[in-house]
Amino acid sequence: MLQRMSFTISGIYSLSVLTKIKLIYIDEEVRILASGLNLGTLTESDKNQFLPLFNNVRMIEGVCHHIEHIKTYNNNTKTIHVIFSEANHEHLKYIAAGMVQHRQQQEAELKSQAEEKRILEESRLRRKQEEKEQRIKEIKERNKNHLQMMLNNKRNPIGSSNNLLEIFLPKQVPQSHRLTHCFDCKRELDSHHDIKCTSCRWLLCPCGACGCTYKLMY
Ligand SMILES: [Zn+2]
Ligand SMILES: [Zn+2]
The missing domain is CATH 3.30.70 (Alpha-Beta Plaits)
Structure with a gap:
């Protein structure tokens, strides 16, 4: 026995x-x-x-x-x-070797399962990060286009038919002067010169950053 x-x-x-x-x-x-x-x-x-x-x-x-x-x-x-x-020693040794091998197989299996899980998790996180970066890029692009449009608009004589400022932005209520800096590129922002993002109401930085990209980054 x-x-x-x-x-x-x-x-x-x-x-x-x-x-x-x-x-x-x-x-x-x-x-x-x-x-x-x-x-x-x-x-x-x-x-x-x-x-x-x-x-x-x-x-x-x-x-x-x-x-x-x-x-x-x-x-x-x-x-x-x-x-x-x-039983004799050789017999026992044979059984013990079987047990050792069985344990090693189990350990190897657990290890490869853990490795597989780790790789899946890593690629999931990478994909998520890529999606986030893509989204930030899109928002910044949109903001920069918006800024460009506002700038072009300023160059046009007031009252001209393509004055987009008047078409798209109703008169802004005067607000208290605000000085801050961009969290992304550290540029100084001034509520007297910089316009606000229409969705988050933060000052729009020329680099394209606003509260919308901040939310995604932090
Ligand atoms: Zn910036
Ligand atoms: Zn925004």
């Missing part, structure tokens, strides 16, 4: 998977031997779990199939997972 058991040893001992482990019950203690090296004795709580295995025998043999390194600020231990059986 196969028994999967685990116990803890001090972190200073080095041990690898598929190593043969011997536990010897002697003088009320269980000694741990791995590849002929003495790895100390089982802790009191580990020992109690193992005692039923030493039913009529003084020694049990197993193969290590997994090692967990546990590091805390004042302690450094390893939890050793071992399969024990009365």
Whole structure:
């Protein structure tokens, strides 16, 4: 019968998977031997779990199939997972190797799933960013055209038939003087000279920035 058991040893001992482990019950203690090296004795709580295995025998043999390194600020231990059986060592080694391979496959699968998720998320974010940049570009273009139109308009004599200022913008109510700067290009803006965006009511910068692009950028 196969028994999967685990116990803890001090972190200073080095041990690898598929190593043969011997536990010897002697003088009320269980000694741990791995590849002929003495790895100390089982802790009191580990020992109690193992005692039923030493039913009529003084020694049990197993193969290590997994090692967990546990590091805390004042302690450094390893939890050793071992399969024990009365079957021969080669047989156990074969089973343990299967378990190791299975675990490695699972780990590789999890890793590739995580990688796939990361790539999808990255491309989603990139697409979103591109859409945002495109939108900002469109608004700035629209604002610059609007500014150009206003400028052309100023050059035309007042009252001429193509005075777009009068057509598109009803007389603006005088407002208090406002001095500020563009959040985007840092140019100074002045409510006496710069016009407002018709949708966000911010002063329109010659670079095309206004509250509409601000909202998208921040
Ligand atoms: Zn600007
Ligand atoms: Zn705007």
